[in-house]
Structure formats: structure tokens, C-alpha cells
Amino acid sequence: MRPSTLARRLAVILAALAVAASLPAAELVLTLTDAASAPVVDAVVSLHPLDAPVPAPGPAAEVEVVQSDGEFQPLVTPIRVGTRVRFPNADSIQHHVYSLSPAKRFDIPLHGGASAPAEEFPLPGVVSVGCNIHDWMRAYVVVLDTPWFALSSDAGLSRLEAPAGRYRVEIWHYRLAKPDAYEVTLAESEPLAAARALVLRRDRRPARAPESGGGGYR
Amino acid sequence: MCPRLPTARDRLRRLFAAALGALCAVILTPSARAAQSIPILVETSASHDDNLGRATRPADKRDDTAVRLAVSAEDARVLRRDWLLSGGLAARGEHWVEFERFDTADFEARLALRRRFGLGPTAPALRLAFAGGPRVARVDDRSGWTGLATLEFTHRPWTFLRYTFAAEGERIDTRDTFYDITARTFSGELAFFPSDRWTISTGVASRFGNVLAFSSPPPTWRFLSPYLSTVPLRRATDFFDVPLNAYNVEAATVEGSISVSYALNDSTRLSLGFAYADTRRDGLRYLNRTFTAGLARRF
Numbered sequence: 122m123r124p125s126t127l128a129r130r131l132a133v134i135l136a137a138l139a140v141a142a143s144l145p146a147a148e149l150v151l152t153l154t155d156a157a158s159a160p161v162v163d164a165v166v167s168l169h170p171l172d173a174p175v176p177a178p179g180p181a182a183e184v185e186v187v188q189s190d191g192e193f194q195p196l197v198t199p200i201r202v203g204t205r206v207r208f209p210n211a212d213s214i215q216h217h218v219y220s221l222s223p224a225k226r227f228d229i230p231l232h233g234g235a236s237a238p239a240e241e242f243p244l245p246g247v248v249s250v251g252c253n254i255h256d257w258m259r260a261y262v263v264v265l266d267t268p269w270f271a272l273s274s275d276a277g278l279s280r281l282e283a284p285a286g287r288y289r290v291e292i293w294h295y296r297l298a299k300p301d302a303y304e305v306t307l308a309e310s311e312p313l314a315a316a317r318a319l320v321l322r323r324d325r326r327p328a329r330a331p332e333s334g335g336g337g338y339r
Numbered sequence: 340m341c342p343r344l345p346t347a348r349d350r351l352r353r354l355f356a357a358a359l360g361a362l363c364a365v366i367l368t369p370s371a372r373a374a375q376s377i378p379i380l381v382e383t384s385a386s387h388d389d390n391l392g393r394a395t396r397p398a399d400k401r402d403d404t405a406v407r408l409a410v411s412a413e414d415a416r417v418l419r420r421d422w423l424l425s426g427g428l429a430a431r432g433e434h435w436v437e438f439e440r441f442d443t444a445d446f447e448a449r450l451a452l453r454r455r456f457g458l459g460p461t462a463p464a465l466r467l468a469f470a471g472g473p474r475v476a477r478v479d480d481r482s483g484w485t486g487l488a489t490l491e492f493t494h495r496p497w498t499f500l501r502y503t504f505a506a507e508g509e510r511i512d513t514r515d516t517f518y519d520i521t522a523r524t525f526s527g528e529l530a531f532f533p534s535d536r537w538t539i540s541t542g543v544a545s546r547f548g549n550v551l552a553f554s555s556p557p558p559t560w561r562f563l564s565p566y567l568s569t570v571p572l573r574r575a576t577d578f579f580d581v582p583l584n585a586y587n588v589e590a591a592t593v594e595g596s597i598s599v600s601y602a603l604n605d606s607t608r609l610s611l612g613f614a615y616a617d618t619r620r621d622g623l624r625y626l627n628r629t630f631t632a633g634l635a636r637r638f
Contacts, residue, residue, distance in 0.1 A: 191378075212376055214376050214414060215416055217417050217423075219458045221458060221459060228420060230417040230420075233376070253423075253455065253458050254415050254417065256460040257605075325535060328532070328536065328602050329602075329606070330602030330604065330605055330606060330607060330608040330635075330637075331380050331382075332538070332600075332608070338425045338451065338466075339491070
């Protein structure tokens with residue numbers, strides 16, 4: 122990249138950040154529960170501005186989804202478009218990490234203890250990640266084109282800070298048939314506390330428990 | 340006084356002790372647990388067969404329960420994007436509660452090559468597997484070598500359903516050739532996964548090959564009967580509480596089975612199964628009903 126282009130991009134990013142910082146901050150506190158009133162964990166809540174442009178992404182960040190003890194850690198990773206994700210294998214057995222999702226397709230065979238160059242996620246969407254050797258392993262990288270997002274905690278709580286204004290709230294969970302969305306207006310005066318009940322589907326991922334008779338690598 | 344030569348029973352005991360010792364060392368030694376990352380699968384089951392000796396006459400039928408213990412470890416390597424090579428070792432023991440002369444212990448090496456037509460659990464897969472190794476039987480003449488070759492096609496079109504077709508070739512070479520077994524089996528299985536914990540599966544299999552069948556020694560005049568003259572191999576045995584003749588015959592078996600299993604957690608599964616086998620040869624028919632309860636745990 123030429124220095125002048127880089128400088129121009131940096132200026133745009135700084136200007137966007139300055140505009141965002143100058144706007145009064147508002148807060149959304151969302152509690153998610155399922156049909157049985159149990160907290161919904163690992164849901165991604167994001168805010169998409171309806172009356173203002175989305176701030177440009179900052180410098181590409183890098184995050185990790187680790188393969189450890191035959192599972193991906195964490196299960197759900199929300200990221201901004203352009204973020205790079207590394208998939209280090211902390212196990213001493215081999216894994217074969219792959220995605221068939223339209224937002225990002227890849228496959229990386231990884232020997233025990235190895236890592237691979239980070240993968241860039243340039244398109245918004247949900248990227249379902251699996252292991253082609255251990256079918257029960259799965260992870261989700263939720264790629265968002267907004268800087269305002271949060272992952273629900275063990276208590277089903279998501280706390281988001283954004284400039285005051287009108288937003289579309291999107292809630293994604295891997296057991297939702299389709300993302301839940303509704304409109305909200307955030308004011309700077311006080312946090313907006315809301316609760317949302319979600320109808321979750323049955324979890325049908327292949328079981329990790331051994332099959333009767335062994336089963337082997339089928 | 341001459342030292343007593345080890346019998347098959349002694350060898351069986353020693354091998355069981357060695358296998359259990361190795362297993363305990365791996366499971367109980369913290370450093371060994373930390374060092375090993377290849378999962379070890381331990382399976383135990385109890386199985387009741389209502390006609391262990393495949394007898395046709397009611398007076399000859401004997402039922403019994405077998406307890407089985409199997410320990411195995413398997414690892415896999417990606418050869419190319421769609422090709423997976425896996426290999427492992429297994430030790431299996433089978434003990435019949437009442438008629439313990441049927442007891443066996445198998446030690447097996449396994450090698451399999453899997454070709455998946457795509458990535459992920461819903462991609463169809465073809466698998467060629469070989470397994471084989473020494474068998475130690477309580478009746479020394481039944482000790483020998485076992486070998487199994489399997490070609491299997493598996494497809495899970497949806498996460499809740501999987502079907503499998505398999506062709507198997509089996510060979511057991513024993514010390515006394517009377518007990519040799521050669522068989523081929525074609526089978527199909529349908530597995531339904533209503534949740535990530537429950538599995539319901541049903542299968543059918545068609546097997547053609549050697550089976551051992553037992554019956555009371557016939558009266559002397561029956562040796563002249565046309566049927567017995569067609570049975571090439573016959574042996575007087577003491578497998579049961581009464582002397583029964585063993586026949587090694589080639590027969591066709593059709594088997595239907597159904598099983599239900601429940602995952603207690605990510606490493607433990609309980610299963611219950613029922614199988615009905617119908618074996619026929621030259622107008623004779625051997626029926627077997629088998630109930631099995633099993634527990635599998637991955638360490």
C-alpha cells in the first residue's frame with residue numbers, strides 16, 4: 122500500500138472514530154431467555170444503525186479459536202468484518218478444521234500442537250467451523266459489519282454501548298431457526314433494559330459420546 | 340516333578356491381567372494421563388443368548404450370558420483433503436457365565452482408510468478397514484488368528500439420520516482346523532438421532548459361512564442317514580453340561596437388530612439392543628435371540 126493511501130485511510134478511520142466518540146453514548150442491556158425461561162448463553166447481539174452510517178472498520182484485529190481437548194474454544198466468536206482468525210491446535214492429536222459457509226470457505230489439516238496462518242474473514246455472515254476428523258467439534262465465527270456487538274453471558278445478559286439513535290437489534294444463536302430482529306431507539310439519558318424470549322431448536326450436532334461397538338472414524 | 344505346562348486358561352488369565360494392568364496404568368497414573376492424548380475407549384457389555392449352541396432340538400438348547408470387556412485406542416491422520424488413515428489397537432475378552440469353555444480373548448490391530456466425498460458429517464464416506472490378530476480361547480483348539488476386512492459406505496444426509504451399507508469378509512484360523520471359520524456378511528443399518536443424546540438404530544444382515552452348531556450324539560443307526568453324510572465335520576465336545584457333538588457347517592444367516600443408546604455425557608454411552616438371527620442349512624434352522632446391555636466410556 123502506498124504511504125499516501127495509507128495516510129488517507131488512517132485519516133478516515135480517525136475521523137470516524139472522532140465522530141463516534143463525540144456522539145453521546147447510550148446503552149442497551151438485553152436479557153435473553155429460552156421458552157423454559159433459562160438464560161440463553163452464547164447468543165450474539167448486534168446493533169445496526171438505521172439513521173447513520175456504520176463507522177469504517179479499524180485496523181484488522183486478530184483473534185484465536187483454539188482446538189483444545191477435542192473442542193473448539195470458544196464456541197462462538199463474534200468479529201468485525203476484516204478480522205483475522207487463527208486456529209491453533211493445542212491438542213497433540215490431529216484436527217482438520219474446515220468451513221463450508223458461503224461467507225468463508227477453507228480447510229486446514231493441523232497436526233498436534235501446530236498452528237496455521239490466520240484466515241481473514243472479509244464478508245459478513247455466520248461461518249460454521251468443524252473438524253473433518255471429529256464430527257462433534259464445531260464453532261461459529263459470526264462476522265458483523267457493525268462495531269456494536271456482544272456475546273450473551275452465562276446469565277443470558279448482553280450489554281452494548283453505542284451512540285444514541287435508532288437501531289435494528291439482531292440476535293443470532295446457533296439454535297435459532299433465523300436471527301431475531303427488531304427496532305430500538307437508544308437515548309443517552311439512561312440504559313435501555315429489555316428482555317427477549319427466544320424459541321430455540323433442538324441441538325442436533327453429532328454426539329461426542331462413543332458409539333456402541335466403537336464406530337471408529339466413519 | 341515336571342513343571343506343569345501353561346494351559347490355554349493360564350495364558351488367558353495372563354493376557355487379561357496384562358491388558359487390565361496396562362489400562363489401569365494409563366487411566367490411574369496422572370503423568371501417563373497427561374502424556375496420552377489418544378482417547379482410550381473401554382466398552383463393557385452383558386449379552387444373553389437363548390441358544391448359545393445353535394441347537395435345533397429343544398433338549399439340546401442352552402442359554403447363557405456373556406460379559407465382555409474391550410479396550411481400544413485409535414488415532415487418525417489426514418492424508419489428503421478427503422482421505423483419512425486411521426489405525427489402532429484393541430483387546431477384547433468374552434466370558435460366558437455358565438459355559439465358560441466358550442471364553443475367548445482377542446488382541447487386534449486395526450487399519451482403515453476413509454474417503455469422504457466432501458467435508459463434514461453429512462458428506463458420504465467410503466471406508467475400507469482391516470482388523471486382525473491373535474485369539475486365545477479357553478479351549479486351546481479354538482485359539483488362533485482372526486482377520487476381518489470391511490468395506491463400508493456411510494451417509495448422513497441430515498444430522499438426525501445416517502444409513503450404512505457394509506460388506507465384510509471374516510476368517511478365523513484355529514489350532515484345530517475343525518473350528519476354522521470363513522464367512523462373508525452384507526449388512527445395512529439405519530440410525531436415527533432424535534437429539535444429541537439419543538440414538539435409535541436398526542439393521543439387517545445376511546451372512547453366509549461357517550457356524551458351529553451343537554446337538555446330542557445321534558444313535559448309531561443315524562450315522563447312515565443321508566443328512567449326516569452331508570455334514571463333513573463333526574466333533575464330540577464338552578462345551579456344555581452334557582456331551583454334545585459340534586458340527587462345523589456352512590449356513591446362511593439372516594439377522595435383524597434394533598438398539599437404543601443414550602449418551603450420559605460427552606464420554607459415556609449406555610446401550611440396549613436386541614438381535615434375532617435365523618440360520619438355515621439343508622432344512623435345519625437355528626434361531627438365536629440376543630439381548631445386550633452395554634456401557635462405553637472414552638478416557
